[in-house]
Amino acid sequence: MRYLSHEDIDNFHHIYRINLINSCSGYKSANLIGTISNDGIENVAVFSSVTHLGSNPPLLGFFLRPTTVLRNTYENIKSTGCYTINHIHQDILQDAHHTSAKYEADVSEFDKTNLSSEYKQDFKAPFVKDAPLQLAMTFVEEYPIEANNTILVIGKINGLYVKEDLMEDDGFINLSKANIATINGLDGYAIPKLKTRFGYQRPKES
Amino acid sequence: MRYLSHEDIDNFHHIYRINLINSCSGYKSANLIGTISNDGIENVAVFSSVTHLGSNPPLLGFFLRPTTVLRNTYENIKSTGCYTINHIHQDILQDAHHTSAKYEADVSEFDKTNLSSEYKQDFKAPFVKDAPLQLAMTFVEEYPIEANNTILVIGKINGLYVKEDLMEDDGFINLSKANIATINGLDGYAIPKLKTRFGYQRPKES
Numbered sequence: 001m002r003y004l005s006h007e008d009i010d011n012f013h014h015i016y017r018i019n020l021i022n023s024c025s026g027y028k029s030a031n032l033i034g035t036i037s038n039d040g041i042e043n044v045a046v047f048s049s050v051t052h053l054g055s056n057p058p059l060l061g062f063f064l065r066p067t068t069v070l071r072n073t074y075e076n077i078k079s080t081g082c083y084t085i086n087h088i089h090q091d092i093l094q095d096a097h098h099t100s101a102k103y104e105a106d107v108s109e110f111d112k113t114n115l116s117s118e119y120k121q122d123f124k125a126p127f128v129k130d131a132p133l134q135l136a137m138t139f140v141e142e143y144p145i146e147a148n149n150t151i152l153v154i155g156k157i158n159g160l161y162v163k164e165d166l167m168e169d170d171g172f173i174n175l176s177k178a179n180i181a182t183i184n185g186l187d188g189y190a191i192p193k194l195k196t197r198f199g200y201q202r203p204k205e206s
Numbered sequence: 207m208r209y210l211s212h213e214d215i216d217n218f219h220h221i222y223r224i225n226l227i228n229s230c231s232g233y234k235s236a237n238l239i240g241t242i243s244n245d246g247i248e249n250v251a252v253f254s255s256v257t258h259l260g261s262n263p264p265l266l267g268f269f270l271r272p273t274t275v276l277r278n279t280y281e282n283i284k285s286t287g288c289y290t291i292n293h294i295h296q297d298i299l300q301d302a303h304h305t306s307a308k309y310e311a312d313v314s315e316f317d318k319t320n321l322s323s324e325y326k327q328d329f330k331a332p333f334v335k336d337a338p339l340q341l342a343m344t345f346v347e348e349y350p351i352e353a354n355n356t357i358l359v360i361g362k363i364n365g366l367y368v369k370e371d372l373m374e375d376d377g378f379i380n381l382s383k384a385n386i387a388t389i390n391g392l393d394g395y396a397i398p399k400l401k402t403r404f405g406y407q408r409p410k411e412s
Contacts, residue, residue, distance in 0.1 A: 001369055002370050003366070004367075018377075019377035026293055053255075055227035055228060056216075063257065065260075097404040143349050148265055161207045171221070172390075180232065188380070189402055192397070200393070201306045
Protein backbone atom coordinates (compact mmCIF):
# COMPACT_ATOMS: atom_id res chain seq x y z
CA MET A 1 0.00 0.00 0.00
CA ARG A 2 1.11 3.55 -0.54
CA TYR A 3 1.58 5.59 2.64
CA LEU A 4 0.92 9.31 2.54
CA SER A 5 2.00 11.13 5.67
CA HIS A 6 0.56 14.34 6.99
CA GLU A 7 3.62 16.13 5.62
CA ASP A 8 3.06 14.60 2.17
CA ILE A 9 -0.57 15.80 2.22
CA ASP A 10 0.48 19.31 3.23
CA ASN A 11 3.04 19.48 0.45
CA PHE A 12 0.89 18.27 -2.45
CA HIS A 13 -0.24 20.71 -5.12
CA HIS A 14 -3.62 21.98 -3.95
CA ILE A 15 -5.54 20.35 -6.83
CA TYR A 16 -3.96 17.00 -6.02
CA ARG A 17 -4.79 17.48 -2.35
CA ILE A 18 -8.45 18.38 -2.88
CA ASN A 19 -8.93 15.39 -5.19
CA LEU A 20 -7.26 13.10 -2.66
CA ILE A 21 -8.96 14.32 0.50
CA ASN A 22 -12.37 14.60 -1.13
CA SER A 23 -12.11 10.94 -2.21
CA CYS A 24 -10.82 9.45 1.00
CA SER A 25 -13.93 9.61 3.18
CA GLY A 26 -15.84 7.16 0.98
CA TYR A 27 -18.95 7.47 -1.16
CA LYS A 28 -21.02 10.60 -0.62
CA SER A 29 -24.65 11.56 -1.02
CA ALA A 30 -25.51 13.39 -4.25
CA ASN A 31 -28.07 16.10 -3.68
CA LEU A 32 -29.25 19.38 -5.13
CA ILE A 33 -30.20 21.94 -2.51
CA GLY A 34 -32.86 24.36 -3.72
CA THR A 35 -33.45 27.78 -2.16
CA ILE A 36 -35.02 31.12 -3.01
CA SER A 37 -34.02 34.61 -1.92
CA ASN A 38 -36.44 37.13 -0.47
CA ASP A 39 -36.19 38.88 -3.87
CA GLY A 40 -37.44 35.72 -5.58
CA ILE A 41 -34.14 34.61 -7.15
CA GLU A 42 -33.95 30.81 -7.18
CA ASN A 43 -30.73 28.96 -6.44
CA VAL A 44 -29.83 25.31 -6.84
CA ALA A 45 -26.45 23.79 -6.01
CA VAL A 46 -24.92 20.34 -5.74
CA PHE A 47 -23.91 19.15 -2.25
CA SER A 48 -22.18 15.93 -1.27
CA SER A 49 -22.22 16.39 2.49
CA VAL A 50 -25.88 15.82 3.40
CA THR A 51 -25.79 13.42 6.35
CA HIS A 52 -28.38 11.68 8.51
CA LEU A 53 -28.29 12.94 12.12
CA GLY A 54 -31.28 11.21 13.62
CA SER A 55 -34.75 9.88 12.90
CA ASN A 56 -36.80 11.22 15.80
CA PRO A 57 -36.94 14.12 15.24
CA PRO A 58 -36.01 13.57 11.57
CA LEU A 59 -32.85 15.66 11.14
CA LEU A 60 -30.27 16.02 8.38
CA GLY A 61 -27.12 18.13 8.36
CA PHE A 62 -24.77 19.45 5.70
CA PHE A 63 -21.56 21.50 5.63
CA LEU A 64 -20.87 24.62 3.63
CA ARG A 65 -18.19 27.23 3.26
CA PRO A 66 -19.57 30.71 3.83
CA THR A 67 -16.85 32.26 1.68
CA THR A 68 -17.72 30.59 -1.62
CA VAL A 69 -20.56 30.73 -4.13
CA LEU A 70 -22.47 28.42 -1.84
CA ARG A 71 -23.12 31.47 0.27
CA ASN A 72 -26.24 32.01 -1.85
CA THR A 73 -27.60 28.79 -0.43
CA TYR A 74 -26.67 29.79 3.11
CA GLU A 75 -28.06 33.33 2.87
CA ASN A 76 -31.32 32.10 1.37
CA ILE A 77 -31.73 29.48 4.09
CA LYS A 78 -31.06 32.02 6.81
CA SER A 79 -33.46 34.59 5.37
CA THR A 80 -36.34 32.24 4.44
CA GLY A 81 -35.85 29.47 7.01
CA CYS A 82 -36.34 26.73 4.42
CA TYR A 83 -34.71 24.72 1.63
CA THR A 84 -35.22 21.57 -0.37
CA ILE A 85 -33.00 18.49 -0.79
CA ASN A 86 -33.44 16.72 -4.14
CA HIS A 87 -31.69 13.51 -5.15
CA ILE A 88 -29.46 13.47 -8.19
CA HIS A 89 -30.27 10.63 -10.54
CA GLN A 90 -28.76 9.25 -13.72
CA ASP A 91 -30.69 11.47 -16.16
CA ILE A 92 -29.51 14.78 -14.68
CA LEU A 93 -25.92 13.99 -13.71
CA GLN A 94 -24.26 16.52 -15.99
CA ASP A 95 -26.60 19.41 -15.22
CA ALA A 96 -26.48 18.64 -11.52
CA HIS A 97 -22.69 18.70 -11.49
CA HIS A 98 -22.67 21.95 -13.47
CA THR A 99 -24.40 23.73 -10.57
CA SER A 100 -20.97 23.67 -8.88
CA ALA A 101 -19.84 26.43 -11.27
CA LYS A 102 -19.43 29.80 -9.56
CA TYR A 103 -22.26 31.94 -10.88
CA GLU A 104 -23.02 35.39 -9.52
CA ALA A 105 -25.75 35.69 -6.89
CA ASP A 106 -28.27 37.17 -9.33
CA VAL A 107 -28.01 34.17 -11.70
CA SER A 108 -30.23 31.14 -11.17
CA GLU A 109 -28.67 27.79 -12.05
CA PHE A 110 -32.16 26.78 -13.20
CA ASP A 111 -31.63 29.22 -16.10
CA LYS A 112 -28.18 27.81 -16.95
CA THR A 113 -29.11 24.13 -17.05
CA ASN A 114 -32.01 21.91 -18.08
CA LEU A 115 -33.00 21.57 -14.43
CA SER A 116 -36.49 22.92 -13.72
CA SER A 117 -37.90 24.22 -10.47
CA GLU A 118 -41.30 23.29 -9.14
CA TYR A 119 -43.33 24.37 -6.13
CA LYS A 120 -45.44 22.05 -4.00
CA GLN A 121 -48.23 22.85 -1.59
CA ASP A 122 -47.35 26.07 0.24
CA PHE A 123 -43.63 25.36 0.65
CA LYS A 124 -41.61 28.44 -0.22
CA ALA A 125 -38.36 26.89 -1.53
CA PRO A 126 -38.15 25.37 -5.03
CA PHE A 127 -37.87 21.63 -5.60
CA VAL A 128 -36.00 20.14 -8.55
CA LYS A 129 -38.64 18.79 -10.92
CA ASP A 130 -38.53 15.04 -11.63
CA ALA A 131 -36.13 14.25 -8.77
CA PRO A 132 -37.26 10.81 -7.48
CA LEU A 133 -36.93 11.90 -3.86
CA GLN A 134 -37.58 15.47 -2.69
CA LEU A 135 -37.36 16.71 0.88
CA ALA A 136 -38.90 19.91 2.24
CA MET A 137 -36.52 21.11 4.97
CA THR A 138 -36.94 23.63 7.80
CA PHE A 139 -33.82 25.25 9.22
CA VAL A 140 -33.19 24.26 12.85
CA GLU A 141 -29.74 25.41 13.91
CA GLU A 142 -26.18 25.96 12.73
CA TYR A 143 -22.72 25.38 14.16
CA PRO A 144 -19.69 27.36 13.03
CA ILE A 145 -16.82 24.86 12.82
CA GLU A 146 -13.71 26.45 14.27
CA ALA A 147 -11.23 24.00 12.77
CA ASN A 148 -11.77 25.26 9.20
CA ASN A 149 -14.42 27.99 9.18
CA THR A 150 -17.15 25.88 7.64
CA ILE A 151 -20.72 25.82 8.91
CA LEU A 152 -22.80 22.80 9.85
CA VAL A 153 -26.44 23.52 8.93
CA ILE A 154 -29.07 21.31 10.56
CA GLY A 155 -32.60 21.02 9.25
CA LYS A 156 -35.74 19.09 10.05
CA ILE A 157 -37.66 17.12 7.45
CA ASN A 158 -40.94 18.93 7.05
CA GLY A 159 -42.25 16.64 4.33
CA LEU A 160 -41.00 14.07 1.87
CA TYR A 161 -42.02 13.24 -1.71
CA VAL A 162 -40.90 9.85 -2.95
CA LYS A 163 -41.60 7.86 -6.10
CA GLU A 164 -43.99 5.07 -5.14
CA ASP A 165 -41.90 2.20 -6.44
CA LEU A 166 -38.89 3.02 -4.24
CA MET A 167 -40.79 2.39 -1.00
CA GLU A 168 -40.47 -1.02 0.62
CA ASP A 169 -42.86 -2.41 3.21
CA ASP A 170 -40.67 -1.60 6.20
CA GLY A 171 -40.07 2.06 5.30
CA PHE A 172 -36.77 1.44 3.47
CA ILE A 173 -36.33 3.62 0.37
CA ASN A 174 -34.52 1.62 -2.33
CA LEU A 175 -32.43 4.37 -3.90
CA SER A 176 -31.12 2.14 -6.68
CA LYS A 177 -34.60 1.63 -8.15
CA ALA A 178 -34.52 5.30 -9.24
CA ASN A 179 -30.89 5.24 -10.43
CA ILE A 180 -29.93 7.70 -7.72
CA ALA A 181 -26.26 8.71 -7.82
CA THR A 182 -23.43 8.70 -5.33
CA ILE A 183 -20.33 10.89 -5.50
CA ASN A 184 -16.67 9.80 -5.34
CA GLY A 185 -14.40 12.75 -4.65
CA LEU A 186 -15.18 16.10 -6.22
CA ASP A 187 -16.45 15.05 -9.62
CA GLY A 188 -16.85 11.27 -9.87
CA TYR A 189 -20.36 9.83 -10.09
CA ALA A 190 -21.63 6.27 -9.80
CA ILE A 191 -25.12 4.74 -10.00
CA PRO A 192 -25.11 1.95 -7.40
CA LYS A 193 -27.28 -1.16 -7.51
CA LEU A 194 -28.42 -2.51 -4.15
CA LYS A 195 -26.57 -5.72 -3.34
CA THR A 196 -28.00 -6.85 -0.03
CA ARG A 197 -29.70 -5.92 3.21
CA PHE A 198 -28.36 -7.57 6.34
CA GLY A 199 -30.99 -6.53 8.89
CA TYR A 200 -30.65 -5.63 12.53
CA GLN A 201 -27.69 -7.30 14.25
CA ARG A 202 -27.70 -8.87 17.70
CA PRO A 203 -24.63 -10.05 19.61
CA LYS A 204 -23.49 -13.63 18.90
CA GLU A 205 -23.96 -16.02 21.82
CA SER A 206 -20.40 -17.28 21.98
CA MET B 207 -45.27 10.46 -5.96
CA ARG B 208 -46.17 9.57 -2.43
CA TYR B 209 -46.24 12.50 0.02
CA LEU B 210 -45.29 11.90 3.64
CA SER B 211 -45.96 14.85 5.90
CA HIS B 212 -44.20 15.66 9.11
CA GLU B 213 -47.23 14.31 10.97
CA ASP B 214 -47.07 11.04 9.00
CA ILE B 215 -43.38 10.67 9.89
CA ASP B 216 -44.07 11.33 13.58
CA ASN B 217 -46.84 8.74 13.63
CA PHE B 218 -45.03 5.85 11.92
CA HIS B 219 -43.95 2.84 13.94
CA HIS B 220 -40.41 3.59 15.06
CA ILE B 221 -38.84 0.81 12.95
CA TYR B 222 -40.60 2.14 9.85
CA ARG B 223 -39.44 5.65 10.69
CA ILE B 224 -35.78 4.75 11.22
CA ASN B 225 -35.70 2.80 7.95
CA LEU B 226 -37.33 5.71 6.11
CA ILE B 227 -35.29 8.56 7.54
CA ASN B 228 -32.01 6.66 7.35
CA SER B 229 -32.63 6.05 3.63
CA CYS B 230 -33.76 9.51 2.64
CA SER B 231 -30.47 11.43 2.79
CA GLY B 232 -28.93 9.40 -0.06
CA TYR B 233 -25.99 7.02 -0.23
CA LYS B 234 -23.67 7.02 2.75
CA SER B 235 -20.02 6.25 3.35
CA ALA B 236 -19.29 2.76 4.71
CA ASN B 237 -16.51 2.81 7.27
CA LEU B 238 -15.22 0.89 10.24
CA ILE B 239 -13.86 3.09 13.00
CA GLY B 240 -11.13 1.41 15.05
CA THR B 241 -10.18 2.50 18.56
CA ILE B 242 -8.45 1.13 21.64
CA SER B 243 -9.09 1.86 25.31
CA ASN B 244 -6.39 2.80 27.76
CA ASP B 245 -6.80 -0.75 29.11
CA GLY B 246 -5.91 -2.15 25.70
CA ILE B 247 -9.39 -3.32 24.67
CA GLU B 248 -9.87 -2.88 20.93
CA ASN B 249 -13.15 -1.69 19.45
CA VAL B 250 -14.34 -1.57 15.87
CA ALA B 251 -17.76 -0.33 14.73
CA VAL B 252 -19.51 0.48 11.47
CA PHE B 253 -20.30 4.14 10.78
CA SER B 254 -22.18 5.64 7.86
CA SER B 255 -21.79 9.32 8.74
CA VAL B 256 -18.13 10.01 7.99
CA THR B 257 -18.14 13.23 5.95
CA HIS B 258 -15.52 15.39 4.28
CA LEU B 259 -15.21 18.82 5.96
CA GLY B 260 -12.26 20.31 4.16
CA SER B 261 -8.96 19.49 2.49
CA ASN B 262 -6.58 22.06 3.98
CA PRO B 263 -6.29 21.15 6.79
CA PRO B 264 -7.55 17.63 5.89
CA LEU B 265 -10.57 17.18 8.17
CA LEU B 266 -13.33 14.59 8.41
CA GLY B 267 -16.32 14.54 10.74
CA PHE B 268 -18.78 11.92 11.94
CA PHE B 269 -21.81 11.83 14.21
CA LEU B 270 -22.44 9.52 17.12
CA ARG B 271 -24.93 9.02 19.89
CA PRO B 272 -23.27 9.05 23.29
CA THR B 273 -26.03 6.94 24.81
CA THR B 274 -25.57 3.80 22.72
CA VAL B 275 -22.96 1.10 22.32
CA LEU B 276 -21.01 3.51 20.14
CA ARG B 277 -19.98 5.18 23.36
CA ASN B 278 -16.99 2.80 23.37
CA THR B 279 -15.76 4.51 20.23
CA TYR B 280 -16.33 7.94 21.73
CA GLU B 281 -14.71 7.19 25.07
CA ASN B 282 -11.68 5.62 23.43
CA ILE B 283 -11.25 8.60 21.11
CA LYS B 284 -11.50 11.03 24.00
CA SER B 285 -9.05 9.12 26.17
CA THR B 286 -6.44 8.29 23.51
CA GLY B 287 -6.93 11.20 21.09
CA CYS B 288 -6.84 8.94 18.04
CA TYR B 289 -8.83 6.54 15.87
CA THR B 290 -8.73 4.89 12.47
CA ILE B 291 -11.20 5.01 9.56
CA ASN B 292 -11.17 1.88 7.39
CA HIS B 293 -13.21 1.41 4.23
CA ILE B 294 -15.68 -1.43 4.02
CA HIS B 295 -15.30 -3.48 0.86
CA GLN B 296 -17.13 -6.35 -0.75
CA ASP B 297 -15.27 -9.18 1.01
CA ILE B 298 -16.07 -8.03 4.55
CA LEU B 299 -19.62 -6.70 4.19
CA GLN B 300 -21.27 -9.15 6.56
CA ASP B 301 -18.67 -8.92 9.32
CA ALA B 302 -18.53 -5.14 8.99
CA HIS B 303 -22.30 -4.86 9.38
CA HIS B 304 -22.25 -7.22 12.35
CA THR B 305 -20.16 -4.69 14.31
CA SER B 306 -23.44 -2.76 14.74
CA ALA B 307 -24.55 -5.38 17.29
CA LYS B 308 -24.55 -4.11 20.85
CA TYR B 309 -21.70 -5.87 22.58
CA GLU B 310 -20.58 -4.99 26.09
CA ALA B 311 -17.63 -2.62 26.45
CA ASP B 312 -15.22 -5.40 27.45
CA VAL B 313 -15.89 -7.35 24.23
CA SER B 314 -13.87 -6.60 21.10
CA GLU B 315 -15.73 -6.94 17.81
CA PHE B 316 -12.44 -8.21 16.39
CA ASP B 317 -13.02 -11.35 18.49
CA LYS B 318 -16.62 -11.77 17.29
CA THR B 319 -15.98 -11.49 13.55
CA ASN B 320 -13.34 -12.44 11.00
CA LEU B 321 -12.08 -8.86 11.01
CA SER B 322 -8.46 -8.57 12.16
CA SER B 323 -6.70 -5.61 13.68
CA GLU B 324 -3.27 -4.43 12.65
CA TYR B 325 -0.92 -1.73 13.91
CA LYS B 326 1.17 0.50 11.69
CA GLN B 327 4.21 2.57 12.54
CA ASP B 328 3.71 4.07 15.99
CA PHE B 329 -0.02 4.85 15.64
CA LYS B 330 -1.86 3.75 18.77
CA ALA B 331 -5.31 2.87 17.33
CA PRO B 332 -5.91 -0.39 15.45
CA PHE B 333 -6.52 -0.47 11.70
CA VAL B 334 -8.73 -3.06 10.03
CA LYS B 335 -6.39 -5.44 8.20
CA ASP B 336 -6.85 -5.69 4.42
CA ALA B 337 -9.03 -2.59 4.16
CA PRO B 338 -8.05 -0.98 0.84
CA LEU B 339 -8.01 2.50 2.36
CA GLN B 340 -7.03 3.17 5.97
CA LEU B 341 -6.86 6.57 7.64
CA ALA B 342 -4.98 7.43 10.84
CA MET B 343 -7.03 10.16 12.54
CA THR B 344 -6.20 12.61 15.32
CA PHE B 345 -9.06 14.04 17.36
CA VAL B 346 -9.45 17.80 16.85
CA GLU B 347 -12.73 18.95 18.38
CA GLU B 348 -16.33 17.99 19.09
CA TYR B 349 -19.69 19.73 18.97
CA PRO B 350 -22.66 18.58 21.04
CA ILE B 351 -25.71 18.88 18.77
CA GLU B 352 -28.55 20.36 20.76
CA ALA B 353 -31.32 19.33 18.38
CA ASN B 354 -30.99 15.62 19.15
CA ASN B 355 -28.15 15.07 21.65
CA THR B 356 -25.73 13.61 19.14
CA ILE B 357 -22.08 14.62 18.95
CA LEU B 358 -20.15 15.76 15.89
CA VAL B 359 -16.56 14.50 16.20
CA ILE B 360 -13.98 16.19 14.00
CA GLY B 361 -10.58 14.68 13.27
CA LYS B 362 -7.54 15.48 11.18
CA ILE B 363 -5.99 13.00 8.79
CA ASN B 364 -2.63 12.14 10.26
CA GLY B 365 -1.72 9.65 7.56
CA LEU B 366 -3.35 7.60 4.84
CA TYR B 367 -2.68 4.09 3.52
CA VAL B 368 -4.15 3.37 0.10
CA LYS B 369 -3.84 0.44 -2.29
CA GLU B 370 -1.59 1.55 -5.14
CA ASP B 371 -3.99 0.77 -7.97
CA LEU B 372 -6.74 3.06 -6.64
CA MET B 373 -4.65 6.21 -7.05
CA GLU B 374 -5.07 8.25 -10.20
CA ASP B 375 -2.58 10.82 -11.47
CA ASP B 376 -4.47 13.85 -10.14
CA GLY B 377 -4.87 12.55 -6.58
CA PHE B 378 -8.33 11.03 -7.15
CA ILE B 379 -8.89 7.75 -5.31
CA ASN B 380 -11.04 5.45 -7.45
CA LEU B 381 -13.05 3.70 -4.74
CA SER B 382 -14.74 1.32 -7.17
CA LYS B 383 -11.44 -0.32 -8.13
CA ALA B 384 -11.33 -1.83 -4.62
CA ASN B 385 -15.05 -2.75 -4.51
CA ILE B 386 -15.60 -0.30 -1.68
CA ALA B 387 -19.18 -0.24 -0.39
CA THR B 388 -21.80 2.42 0.11
CA ILE B 389 -24.74 2.20 2.52
CA ASN B 390 -28.43 2.75 1.75
CA GLY B 391 -30.42 3.25 4.94
CA LEU B 392 -29.53 1.23 8.02
CA ASP B 393 -28.62 -2.10 6.48
CA GLY B 394 -28.53 -1.91 2.67
CA TYR B 395 -25.15 -2.21 0.95
CA ALA B 396 -24.12 -1.58 -2.66
CA ILE B 397 -20.78 -1.84 -4.47
CA PRO B 398 -20.78 1.08 -6.95
CA LYS B 399 -18.86 1.18 -10.21
CA LEU B 400 -17.55 4.59 -11.25
CA LYS B 401 -19.55 5.92 -14.19
CA THR B 402 -17.94 9.24 -15.05
CA ARG B 403 -15.92 12.20 -13.86
CA PHE B 404 -17.11 15.60 -15.03
CA GLY B 405 -14.20 17.80 -13.94
CA TYR B 406 -14.18 21.32 -12.56
CA GLN B 407 -17.12 23.44 -13.76
CA ARG B 408 -16.92 27.08 -14.93
CA PRO B 409 -19.90 29.33 -15.63
CA LYS B 410 -21.35 29.14 -19.14
CA GLU B 411 -20.82 32.30 -21.19
CA SER B 412 -24.44 32.88 -22.13
